[in-house]
Amino acid sequence: MAEKKMVEAITSMEDNFSQWYTDVVHKAELARHSSVRGCMYVQPYGTALWENMRNELDRRFKETGHENVMLPMFIPESLLQKEKDHVEGFAPEVAWVTHGGSEKLTERLCIRPTSEVLFCDYYAGIVQSWRDLPKLYNQWASVCRLEKTTRPFLRTLEFYWQEGHTLHETADEAKAETEQMLNVYADFAEQHLAMPVVKGRKTDKEKFAGAVATYTIEALMHDGQALQAGTSHYFGDGFARAFDITFTGRSGKVEYPHQTSWGMTTRMIGAVIMTHGDNSGLVLPPKVAPIQVVVLPIAQHKPGVIDGAQAIADSLKDVARVKVDASDNSPGWKFAQWEMKGVPLRVECGPRDLEAGTCVVVTRHNREKITVNIADLPEQIPALLQQVHDGLYQKALAHRESATHVATSMDEICSIAKTKPGFIKAMWCGDLACEMQLKEQAGITSRCIPFEQEKLADTCVCCGKPADDMVYWGRAY
Amino acid sequence: MAEKKMVEAITSMEDNFSQWYTDVVHKAELARHSSVRGCMYVQPYGTALWENMRNELDRRFKETGHENVMLPMFIPESLLQKEKDHVEGFAPEVAWVTHGGSEKLTERLCIRPTSEVLFCDYYAGIVQSWRDLPKLYNQWASVCRLEKTTRPFLRTLEFYWQEGHTLHETADEAKAETEQMLNVYADFAEQHLAMPVVKGRKTDKEKFAGAVATYTIEALMHDGQALQAGTSHYFGDGFARAFDITFTGRSGKVEYPHQTSWGMTTRMIGAVIMTHGDNSGLVLPPKVAPIQVVVLPIAQHKPGVIDGAQAIADSLKDVARVKVDASDNSPGWKFAQWEMKGVPLRVECGPRDLEAGTCVVVTRHNREKITVNIADLPEQIPALLQQVHDGLYQKALAHRESATHVATSMDEICSIAKTKPGFIKAMWCGDLACEMQLKEQAGITSRCIPFEQEKLADTCVCCGKPADDMVYWGRAY
Numbered sequence: 001m002a003e004k005k006m007v008e009a010i011t012s013m014e015d016n017f018s019q020w021y022t023d024v025v026h027k028a029e030l031a032r033h034s035s036v037r038g039c040m041y042v043q044p045y046g047t048a049l050w051e052n053m054r055n056e057l058d059r060r061f062k063e064t065g066h067e068n069v070m071l072p073m074f075i076p077e078s079l080l081q082k083e084k085d086h087v088e089g090f091a092p093e094v095a096w097v098t099h100g101g102s103e104k105l106t107e108r109l110c111i112r113p114t115s116e117v118l119f120c121d122y123y124a125g126i127v128q129s130w131r132d133l134p135k136l137y138n139q140w141a142s143v144c145r146l147e148k149t150t151r152p153f154l155r156t157l158e159f160y161w162q163e164g165h166t167l168h169e170t171a172d173e174a175k176a177e178t179e180q181m182l183n184v185y186a187d188f189a190e191q192h193l194a195m196p197v198v199k200g201r202k203t204d205k206e207k208f209a210g211a212v213a214t215y216t217i218e219a220l221m222h223d224g225q226a227l228q229a230g231t232s233h234y235f236g237d238g239f240a241r242a243f244d245i246t247f248t249g250r251s252g253k254v255e256y257p258h259q260t261s262w263g264m265t266t267r268m269i270g271a272v273i274m275t276h277g278d279n280s281g282l283v284l285p286p287k288v289a290p291i292q293v294v295v296l297p298i299a300q301h302k303p304g305v306i307d308g309a310q311a312i313a314d315s316l317k318d319v320a321r322v323k324v325d326a327s328d329n330s331p332g333w334k335f336a337q338w339e340m341k342g343v344p345l346r347v348e349c350g351p352r353d354l355e356a357g358t359c360v361v362v363t364r365h366n367r368e369k370i371t372v373n374i375a376d377l378p379e380q381i382p383a384l385l386q387q388v389h390d391g392l393y394q395k396a397l398a399h400r401e402s403a404t405h406v407a408t409s410m411d412e413i414c415s416i417a418k419t420k421p422g423f424i425k426a427m428w429c430g431d432l433a434c435e436m437q438l439k440e441q442a443g444i445t446s447r448c449i450p451f452e453q454e455k456l457a458d459t460c461v462c463c464g465k466p467a468d469d470m471v472y473w474g475r476a477y
Numbered sequence: 478m479a480e481k482k483m484v485e486a487i488t489s490m491e492d493n494f495s496q497w498y499t500d501v502v503h504k505a506e507l508a509r510h511s512s513v514r515g516c517m518y519v520q521p522y523g524t525a526l527w528e529n530m531r532n533e534l535d536r537r538f539k540e541t542g543h544e545n546v547m548l549p550m551f552i553p554e555s556l557l558q559k560e561k562d563h564v565e566g567f568a569p570e571v572a573w574v575t576h577g578g579s580e581k582l583t584e585r586l587c588i589r590p591t592s593e594v595l596f597c598d599y600y601a602g603i604v605q606s607w608r609d610l611p612k613l614y615n616q617w618a619s620v621c622r623l624e625k626t627t628r629p630f631l632r633t634l635e636f637y638w639q640e641g642h643t644l645h646e647t648a649d650e651a652k653a654e655t656e657q658m659l660n661v662y663a664d665f666a667e668q669h670l671a672m673p674v675v676k677g678r679k680t681d682k683e684k685f686a687g688a689v690a691t692y693t694i695e696a697l698m699h700d701g702q703a704l705q706a707g708t709s710h711y712f713g714d715g716f717a718r719a720f721d722i723t724f725t726g727r728s729g730k731v732e733y734p735h736q737t738s739w740g741m742t743t744r745m746i747g748a749v750i751m752t753h754g755d756n757s758g759l760v761l762p763p764k765v766a767p768i769q770v771v772v773l774p775i776a777q778h779k780p781g782v783i784d785g786a787q788a789i790a791d792s793l794k795d796v797a798r799v800k801v802d803a804s805d806n807s808p809g810w811k812f813a814q815w816e817m818k819g820v821p822l823r824v825e826c827g828p829r830d831l832e833a834g835t836c837v838v839v840t841r842h843n844r845e846k847i848t849v850n851i852a853d854l855p856e857q858i859p860a861l862l863q864q865v866h867d868g869l870y871q872k873a874l875a876h877r878e879s880a881t882h883v884a885t886s887m888d889e890i891c892s893i894a895k896t897k898p899g900f901i902k903a904m905w906c907g908d909l910a911c912e913m914q915l916k917e918q919a920g921i922t923s924r925c926i927p928f929e930q931e932k933l934a935d936t937c938v939c940c941g942k943p944a945d946d947m948v949y950w951g952r953a954y
Contacts, residue, residue: 021721027914032549032599032602032603034518034549034553034595034598034599035553035556036549036552036553036556036586037553037596039548039549039551040547040549041548041549041599042546042547042548043546043594044544044545044546046547047544047545047546047547048544048545050547051545061802067521067525068524068525069518069519069520069521070517070518070519070520070523070524070527070619070637071511071518071522072511072513072517072518072551072634073619073621073635074510074513074572074634074635075513076513076514081513085686091578092578092579093577093578094577094578095551095574095575095576095577095586096574096575096577097572097573097588098573098574098575098578099572099573099575100570100571100572100573101568101569101570101571101623102569105853109572109587111512111550112575116573117572118513118518121511122509122518125509125511126517142547142550144550146577146578157551158549158551159549160547181924187536188577215915249779261789272636281790287517318833320855392668
């Protein structure tokens with residue numbers, strides 16, 4: 001009955017992709033809607049998934065010399081207003097604290113939508129000499145942007161993220177940092193989430209408020225929509241000038257330092273769902289799966305079966321995150337339940353298997369069944385998890401390749417945008433007007449100017465003037 | 478010069494304890510004042526210290542079956558008002574968000590001062606049957622209470638904490654949980670922070686808004702003031718009734734579940750400073766120290782010395798958090814610097830030491846110098862760190878014992894309160910009026926009714942009526 005209910009409840013992604021997504025979020029128990037508009041209750045399974053992502057990113061940040069700090073959630077209005085472009089970008093969607101208890105505050109405080117200005121205020125107090133540079137900071141925090149329409153993980157009023165903020169002696173050093181962190185994000189996405197990404201630069205229209213340049217990794221979801229998976233910004237010395245951050249350089253001259261910031265958020269959970277999930281639910285990349293192996297005793301009422309399952313789990317404790325499901329639910333219910341939760345490997349063991357010293361390992365993503373000697377499991381499971389990771393990555397890459405199209409004329413790009421979901425590669429002259437026209441006529445935005453360029457044509461897909469840049473276009477989350 | 482500046486800058490705790498505290502926070506680079514009133518910029522060293530505390534607490538929570546979740550930072554006004562005592566306790570000091578961008582919100586949102594009501598709203602959606610219980614949740618978050626006077630770590634508008642929230646089938650189970658988590662806190666304080674604590678129950682006057690009972694661990698600081706180091710609350714079914722959380726019990730009857738919450742905050746950093754620190758700065762308990770061993774090359778310009786220091790550090794990597802300071806600063810400056818930062822062990826190695834295959838290990842807390850064979854360090858250092866931990870605990874315990882006084886009459890308790898900083902043990906009849914009078918006449922509050930009772934007298938220290946409860950009284954942070 002419970003089994004039936006679960007299987008019935010999930011919408012197929014072909015019928016309604018958006019509903020499929022919401023169903024997976026709820027049925028896999030990642031998050032629930034809350035009574036706070038646009039905010040989620042992130043459940044234990046979703047939180048454990050985020051913690052695994054966070055721990056790996058944190059490890060990579062520390063490995064590259066970054067230190068964590070904790071800055072306030074509030075920004076006084078006067079501080080937010082110091083950098084003109086930045087405040088214009090964020091002011092329309094910030095939450096304002098105006099009262100404490102029943103008293104009106106003397107100055108309004110906004111909830112940080114991002115923390116550049118707080119870091120600037122902090123830097124100003126701790127940097128005097130070139131010897132104090134670089135400052136390589138990161139913080140794990142939640143931030144708030146009052147969006148009109150929201151969807152769990154993809155767009156919420158409050159979201160969880162890390163924001164790196166660094167300050168450098170030279171522009172070159174800051175630019176190298178921006179690139180390094182984009183590579184950290186790309187490696188994390190590919191090696192840890194099995195998610196292929198395109199690395200590139202945002203157009204001026206799409207860049208971060210206050211940045212000189214924004215770099216991005218872009219992923220392609222099942223439905224052919226793009227998702228900005230991580231960004232890294234180079235600020236030049238604009239913020240330093242606005243906040244009067246200076247240092248005495250090597251030559252004794254007073255100089256302005258150069259700044260970066262970079263962030264990745266809980267929307268990566270949404271990206272994982274829409275990159276790997278299927279009509280049976282979530283499919284988790286093994287390296288971040290809260291449970292990597294679930295052991296299911298079959299005919300568990302028979303003597304020794306539950307003990308056998310537990311012994312298998314015990315033998316795997318040092319090589320994988322493993323769980324035994326010896327609950328009273330039927331095997332069919334359990335299969336559906338753990339498939340819904342996206343556990344990469346299922347180990348089935350019944351009385352005859354145990355007698356023969358074997359078990360059946362089933363992969364979540366392609367339901368391959370492999371008979372393995374129980375004694376070999378501790379050696380086999382890590383290799384199988386890596387195989388699953390590689391399989392997921394190749395599958396996602398093949399999907400992206402099949403859904404990446406080329407257009408060389410306005411007619412063609414409009415026609416593709418209407419009929420073929422996915423990335424469209426096309427040349428662009430660099431003119432904002434063309435970018436606007438593509439948005440209006442084809443309903444697509446520039447995703448990035450990829451670092452790996454191809455010369456598809458000599459002219460802009462829109463205006464026909466000479467064009468040097470190949471751009472990825474698409475619809476985006 | 479720098480050395481002199483540092484040594485001069487710290488106020489001695491005998492001269493001005495409060496200034497000494499602030500000096501240590503700043504000079505040890507734990508945190509800085511921010512441009513956001515009452516909020517801190519927690520620097521890398523302070524953040525690393527908090528992360529070490531957090532990781533150990535998190536490990537203990539997971540070991541006792543708890544799962545992390547992430548709930549919103551906002552509470553809609555209507556939700557906050559559902560439980561009468563709770564809202565009365567917190568409403569005067571909450572921050573209210575009234576506007577999003579330039580638009581007025583239809584309902585005000587407060588920044589969570591604590592999350593009981595959000596957890597209740599969450600529980601109501603996920604609990605139907607006794608099979609769904611218990612729910613054992615925790616979250617790591619920051620919360621906000623608009624205090625008038627603030628001090629870094631001890632009392633800030635925004636502070637970082639964990640808040641455990643659990644829901645149980647029976648009152649007994651919930652009470653056992655409350656006690657279990659108080660023990661987790663006490664063990665953590667004693668075994669990890671080397672901080673002796675008194676376990677007990679708060680009086681009704683001092684308990685948490687909305688709780689049936691609040692349990693606490695109380696520590697004693699250098700200056701004889703008490704610090705509430707962690708609390709655990711039993712709520713009965715009061716919140717469940719207010720939020721209409723019910724479940725179908727084993728007998729088929731609809732019942733109200735029983736609830737707890739428990740929290741520990743960044744004020745533990747303040748407690749560590751004021752329990753172990755001295756006039757040379759911070760003294761960190763080894764188990765949470767971001768750097769446990771600092772290796773200082775002496776006469777480092779001589780050939781092989783820096784390499785030798787680095788080799789020592791490399792040999793310790795697997796047994797301790799170790800750092801080499803091969804900066805250009807003088808040995809004297811380095812001694813002062815790493816003492817200020819409270820690093821438990823300093824390893825000094827000069828050319829002659831290295832030639833002899835020995836080095837000198839100096840303990841931070843009592844400046845004991847021990848000559849150790851370099852080859853023995855990987856074995857010796859863990860043992861020395863444990864010795865330092867034990868030494869810190871014994872020193873703090875001795876201080877607490879010498880600063881714990883007994884009073885049996887009102888004259889006596891007033892006189893002690895005026896002249897002898899510390900805990901005062903005295904009998905209490907349980908009457909609020911006596912508690913108020915002790916506050917007024919002696920300037921002290923009840924810290925807790927300790928689990929370990931002593932019969933000091935038959936009558937209340939204040940009114941002289943029969944009294945059963947021995948209470949710890951004192952001034953508190």
